[in-house]
Amino acid sequence: MHVILMGPQGSGKGTQAERLLPRLGLVSIATGELFRNAARLGTPLGLRAKSLMDRGELVPDDVTIGLVEEKLDALGVLRSRDPAVLGALYDGFPRTEAQARALDDALGRRSERVDSVVLIDVPRERLVERLAGRRVCANGGHVYHTVFNPPKVEGVCDICGAPLVQRADDTPDAVRRRLETYFRTTEPLLAFYRGRGLLKTVDGDAPIDEVTEAIVRAVQPVPSGAGRVG
């Protein structure tokens, strides 16, 4: 199963991915997180990505697609060893039509396909307040909000105890640029997936747990026979 989470910056893709992965038996393919990990390690790719990310610009398609292909190869190995792994949850990928087509090709070569695309719909005016209050674990991954999803102890990750920090691209300038890029380049992809009957929309302006349940319902296949009378 291959499920794509879509939505603008601050819509809750990362927050929901953390909750959905164990529920759905999927592994994460979160390109932003992959770039941030590479930057922490100081690899040439990570350093190049970091300077683009900090300015709120996209990493070039060829680099991003190459990284996702590597993750799909690793997923293939994992699935051959662990039948509980059912596929991947994409967070932050694809963001351009070239990336969407490359994902189709990459899955097609593996006799697989995108099964569901879920748009987490949040009014534009909410996004900036969510990003301004976002705090992330310094070890990466875990996402909090000072008001909407605070940690038990201020400034400390509930899960691993690491300090919570602000992301380098949550500055007002970078946020403005990232949102502009989303509405110009990524939002048109919704029509691409809608046209193929894959797009489902959930209300992302609801409590975090309710959004999770709505996504689970949206991606689960309707059991055969459901809806039949008699």
Ligand code: AP5
């Ligand atoms: P990436 O890491 O993917 O970031 P993003 O797309 O900018 O998305 P965000 O992480 O900002 O938002 P989110 O939807 O995950 O929200 P979150 O769950 O944190 O990408 C970073 C950069 O990497 C890009 O700018 C680009 O440079 C590069 N990159 C990545 N992928 C790329 C690609 N495919 N191609 C090219 N370049 C790429 O939630 C936000 C806040 O809201 C949190 O504080 C959270 O606690 C809170 N919140 C969440 N849900 C709720 C709720 N229901 N109610 C109240 N608060 C909530």
